[in-house]
Amino acid sequence: MNIDELKDAWNKDDSGDMRLHLDKAKWNKTTSAVQRLRKNMKMEFISLLVCYVLIFAVLFWNVRSPLFFNITLVMLFCLLVINAFYFFRFYIFYRSMGRYDLSIINSISKITYELELNTEIYKTFNFSAIPLSVLTSITLIASKVRFDDLNNIILTHNGMLSFNMMLYVFVTIVVSFVITYICMNFYVRTSYGKYLADLKQVMNDLGELS
């Protein structure tokens, strides 16, 4: 086959049954991984705001242990700072992601780099925020129990945490770290792993060309 001889047929080809979608409502049904990532980031930000409203409502409702209330408040502020830092970074990426008007080599490099970096930041964010969230939840629940009752359960006679309680907190932190690590890796791999591998293959093909 000589493809130069096909140019006339190519120019005449109107690609038959294809129709252009100029209905903007349909454009929301994107299949691009970059757009999906943007959508997910937006949804997570909204969910986070809703969570904060709910958590603060629960925190101020029916406080029985002022000590745990204070601890929860401090931990919530820590979480807020972590969330603010990461979501600010996500926002910067959100604004600059997926520029398709560059040359193919630049555009694909940019998409691959952004997607990889974003997923790594996302994993780090969850790895640092989720265990702290678990501990905050524990102290939040503890703030709803009378301090004297709690005192008998978790403290020894000299006011220190009992061995069982220390063990419980330690195990909870370790388990939440492990679960977070496994879930995050699984989520990122299933959502973006194949796509990233595909883009890296394109990068390799481009590398061979240049």
Place this chain on the structure above:
Amino acid sequence: MTVNPKEAEFLRQIESNKGILFKICRIYQDNAEDRDDLLQEMTLQLWLAYDSFRSESKFSSWMYRVALNTAIAFFKKQKRRPDDQSLPYEFDRAEELSRVNEEEEKLAMFYKAVHQLDKIEKALIYLYMENQSYEEIATHLGITAVNARVKMSRLKDKLKEITKKMNYEYR
């Protein structure tokens, strides 16, 4: 529903250059539903990137770039469809050949062969078929014109091999 002037101009430009999108879809996807998804995705990306279009350059040149980048970065939906399993080539080809003359038959064969290339090779073939010069191809791809010429020459041989193999297998 009112359409603002920017949107109206965009839609007009897209409509008059839709052939570019159709052919890219045909080159990159062999399944009608995937072609439709890609077409939708390209239209969306063109609209999102429309602010970056400078009217001193040709709309079609800008469109090649955005559409090709979208096609290369496009990832098929993972859902399983009844037509996910490729039909035996004889059925597929018979359907295509029933409505075509010899020239179109060759073009259909050409598309079949191109589907076996990687995404970058498809971009190269597409731009070549659109009569883009090697300098223009090199600019779109971000490589040198010499590399584009060498790669194109190899690709022509590769396509010959593929079509030869296809004829042998399906005759």
